Amino acid sequence: MADYIDAKNLKLSKKDMMTCTMCGFCKSVCPVFEGVGWDPGVARGRIILSYGLLMKDIPADESVVETLYQCTTCKDCERRCPSKIKVVDVVERARKDLVEAGYMLPRHRKVVESVQRYGNPYGEERSVPEALGEEPRRARVGYFAGCTSAYRNPKIAQATLSILRKLGEDYTVLNESCCGSVLGRIGEDDEELVKVMRRNVDAIAEQGVEEVVFSCAGCYRMFKEEYPRHVDVPFKVKHISEYLAEKDMDLAKLEKKVTYHDPCHLGRHSGVYEAPRNVLSKIPGVEFKEMPKSSAESRCCGGGGGVRSAFPELSEKIAGRRVDQAEFADILVTCCPFCVNNLRIGGEKTGSKVEICDLVELVEPLL
Ligand code: SF4
Ligand code: SF4
Numbered sequence: 530m531a532d533y534i535d536a537k538n539l540k541l542s543k544k545d546m547m548t549c550t551m552c553g554f555c556k557s558v559c560p561v562f563e564g565v566g567w568d569p570g571v572a573r574g575r576i577i578l579s580y581g582l583l584m585k586d587i588p589a590d591e592s593v594v595e596t597l598y599q600c601t602t603c604k605d606c607e608r609r610c611p612s613k614i615k616v617v618d619v620v621e622r623a624r625k626d627l628v629e630a631g632y633m634l635p636r637h638r639k640v641v642e643s644v645q646r647y648g649n650p651y652g653e654e655r656s657v658p659e660a661l662g663e664e665p666r667r668a669r670v671g672y673f674a675g676c677t678s679a680y681r682n683p684k685i686a687q688a689t690l691s692i693l694r695k696l697g698e699d700y701t702v703l704n705e706s707c708c709g710s711v712l713g714r715i716g717e718d719d720e721e722l723v724k725v726m727r728r729n730v731d732a733i734a735e736q737g738v739e740e741v742v743f744s745c746a747g748c749y750r751m752f753k754e755e756y757p758r759h760v761d762v763p764f765k766v767k768h769i770s771e772y773l774a775e776k777d778m779d780l781a782k783l784e785k786k787v788t789y790h791d792p793c794h795l796g797r798h799s800g801v802y803e804a805p806r807n808v809l810s811k812i813p814g815v816e817f818k819e820m821p822k823s824s825a826e827s828r829c830c831g832g833g834g835g836v837r838s839a840f841p842e843l844s845e846k847i848a849g850r851r852v853d854q855a856e857f858a859d860i861l862v863t864c865c866p867f868c869v870n871n872l873r874i875g876g877e878k879t880g881s882k883v884e885i886c887d888l889v890e891l892v893e894p895l896l
Contacts, residue, residue: 531590534630538622539583545619546580548612549573555606555616560829560847561599561836569596572606572616579623594632597623599843601836602714603793603829620834624716636839637715644725648706649676650838658702661686668701670772671738671764673752675745676707678866685744685866688893689769693742695896696776703741704732710747710794713755715835726751726760733764740765742772744889746792746865747833750799768795770805770864770888780895782814787891788858790820790851790872791827792865805864805888812895820854828854830863832871848875852883860884862891 539546555572556562562571569578569592578596581587600620607616627633633641640650647653657679658665672693674686693700709725733741741764743749752766787809795801802824809817822828831837831847848871855861861876861883863869872885 531588532630533585534582534589534626534632536583536623536626538625539579539619542579542615542619542622543583545614546576546583549576549614550612552611554609554611558605558609560603560605560831560850561601561843563850564831564843564846565599570599572610572614575600575620575623576614576616579619582623582626589627589630589632594627594634597627598634598637598715598835598839600834601793601829601831601847602834604797605793605826605829608797608825621714621716625718628716629718633716634839637835640711640715640835640838641717644707644712649680650707650711651676651680653680657705661690661702663690663702665704665736666701667737669699669739671701671703671733671736671741673703673705673708673741673743673748675743675748675866677870678744682866682870685869685887685889688887688889689744691893692773692889692896696778701736701738703736703738705729706732708748708751710751711835713751714833719759723759726756730756730760730762738764740767742767742769744769744866744887746795746799747867750794753799768801768804768864770795770808771801773888773892774804774807778811778892778896780812780892783812783891783895784814785859786816786818786857787860787862788818788820788855789823790830790855790861790863790868791824792863792868793827793829793833795864796827797825805862808888808892809862812892818857822854830868830871831875832867837867837871844871845875845878848872849879849881850875852876852881852885853879855883856881858883860886860891862886862888864888
C-alpha cells in the first residue's frame with residue numbers, strides 16, 4: 530500500500546514548483562519524454578507529482594516513484610524553462626524524500642549497498658589502484674579514474690595513464706573510492722554522502738597532490754561543484770580535457786570526420802564546453818563538425834541520474850537516438866566513460882556504424 534510521505538526536502542523547492550506555468554516548453558527537450566511519450570515523463574509532470582507529494586495530495590505509489598526516477602538529471606529542461614525552475618533540485622529533493630520514506634528502487638538499493646561495502650557501485654573487490662595495476666605514491670598530479678573507467682572501461686583509464694607518462698608528468702593513481710555521484714543522484718542522504726567525500730579528500734590529501742585530473746564527468750562535477758559545499762578540497766580539480774587543453778602536444782595526423790557529445794555533467798552542470806573542442810582542434814587532419822544538438826543544447830546520452838541502472842531499456846533507447854544524430858561522422862568523441870559505454874550500447878542497438886570513443890582514446894595513439 531502506497532503512503533503519503535513527509536516531503537521535508539521538497540519544502541525547499543515549494544516556490545519553484547508553484548512557479549511552473551505548465552507552459553510545456555520543457556517537452557521539446559526532455560530526452561525521457563521522447564522515450565516514454567507521456568506527460569508525467571517530462572519536467573512539468575515531475576513537478577506536478579512532486580508538488581502532490583509535498584501537499585500530501587497523492588501517495589507515493591509505484592507510478593509516482595517510477596516517474597521521479599526516470600529523470601536523467603540532464604538539466605536540459607532548466608535551460609529551456611522560461612520560469613528558470615531548478616527542475617533537477619526538485620527531482621533530487623523528491624528522491625531524497627522518497628528514500629527517507631523507504632521507497633528506494635531495488636536496483637538502486639543494490640548500488641548503495643555496494644558503495645558502502647566495496648567503495649564502488651559495481652561490487653568489485655579490487656581497489657582502483659589494483660584494477661589499474663599501479664601503486665599509489667606521492668606526486669604532483671593525481672589521476673582519479675572513477676569506478677566506471679577503472680572497472681567497466683579500463684581502456685580509458687589506461688589511455689589516460691599512458692598520456693600522463695608520454696607527457697612526462699609526475700603523476701600517481703589515487704587511493705580513491707566512489708565519488709558519491711550515484712548516491713547523490715538517487716537520493717541517498719547527505720550524511721552518507723559526506724562520509725564518502727571525507728574519505729576521498731583525506732586519502733587524496735595524504736598523497737600530497739597539487740591537482741587531481743578526472744576521466745569521468747560525474748566525478749569531476751562532484752569534486753568541482755558538490756564537494757566544496759560540504760568539505761575542504763585542498764587541491765586543484767581538472768577534467769582531463771582541461772588538463773590536455775593546456776598542454777603543447779605534437780599530435781599525429783588523423784584524417785577523419787569527428788563530432789563531439791557534451792556529457793551533461795561536464796557541460797550543463799559544470800560549464801566545460803571549450804576544453805574538449807580545443808583538444809580536438811590540436812589534431813591535424815581532423816574535420817570537426819558539431820552535432821545538431823551541442824554545447825549547452827546537447828542531448829543527454831540517457832545514462833545519468835540512476836536511469837541506466839534502474840531503466841536500462843529506456844536508457845538504451847535515448848542513447849540510440851543520440852548516436853543517430855552523429856551519423857554524418859566517422860567518430861563520435863565524448864569525455865566521460867559512462868557516456869561512452871551508454872552510447873556504445875545505444876549505437877549497437879540501432880546498428881550504427883559510427884565509432885564511439887573517449888577523447889583520451891583518440892589522443893593517446895596520436896601522441
Ligand atoms: S518549461 Fe518550466 S514553466 Fe514551463 S512547464 Fe516546463 S518546468 Fe514548467
Ligand atoms: S532533467 Fe532532463 S530528463 Fe529530467 S526532466 Fe529535465 S530534461 Fe527531462
